[in-house]
Amino acid sequence: MDLSLSSLLSLARFTVQNPREGARMVMGANLPMAARWVALALMAVTSAILAHLAFALMPAEARSAMDGAMSSPLTSAVMQGGLMLIAVFVMHAVGRWRGGTGRFEDALILMIWLQFILLILQVVQIVTQVLLPPASVLVGYVSVGIFLWLLSNFVAELHGFSSVLMTFLGVLVTLLVIGFALALLLIPFVGPMV
Template structure:
């Protein structure tokens, strides 16, 4: 990859094709921390707007409790956005300090840059998946599985690039454990915020 900033489509493509090399490129840009935080917040908010819009655009199936619960949750976008922001911030610090604790050389700014781009990358992939799903609705379930696989694959390679880890499998399982812990934490915090400020429970 060249030293000049590539276009967004090229960067998305390179993230799929060579995520570790893309991570090294992003780290070399040395973007100021303030801009990285702004990018992360923007990516999270855009993602929440997209997801909330999609969920509320499709009427809930009254016979499906999960569908009804999802509609009720995303009908309150502010707690959802707060929960996603908390999740992203915790992810940045977890990647930084857990990686350092395990002998990695990564920095907070590096983790912030990679998590911010990872969030934007997933947003672009979701938009592409939606467009493809409109043309070929039958592949939506396969696209969802592919998105989940891509999420963890790219994040694993990013963490390896950040900290200089070589064993991607060990990193992957570490991410899974941290991810499950984070899910519980965010669910508790989001429920607390909803009850405190909105008088509702998720």
């Protein structure tokens, strides 16, 4: 697999257009496990840097509202890496529970690849935020749509599921259950929202 930036960008564009084929190509690269862990760390660090850059470009009132969440790029990178790793475990375990055949190492590389594509969209959103601030919200909505589209196709390809629509519904249910569970866990720390 050619890891030059131009090749990765071409493969990212191809993946958005043909997600299952793109997922097959990424899994077929057979990168060593050590390279996958390094790539996960690189994605987490890059994502944290871009998030802090976007944060710095926000108006002062928006920054003050989010100040606690963006205290340190290192903390953001650790949190991002942890969330990506949890997502890999969920993608692998829930898919296997539903009869899928995916391997953990393939779930890992697909999550890294998904994050790479999201980073490209994050750069587009930052540029839009500078040049045409109102349009950056639209880019954010498009990014969420692309995320769900790619995640559903990646999970379907990883586990050999034939229906992307049923996989998408499974992804939504899983996200809702995780969100509900996190809310229950956080209530003792932040108190009920009244």
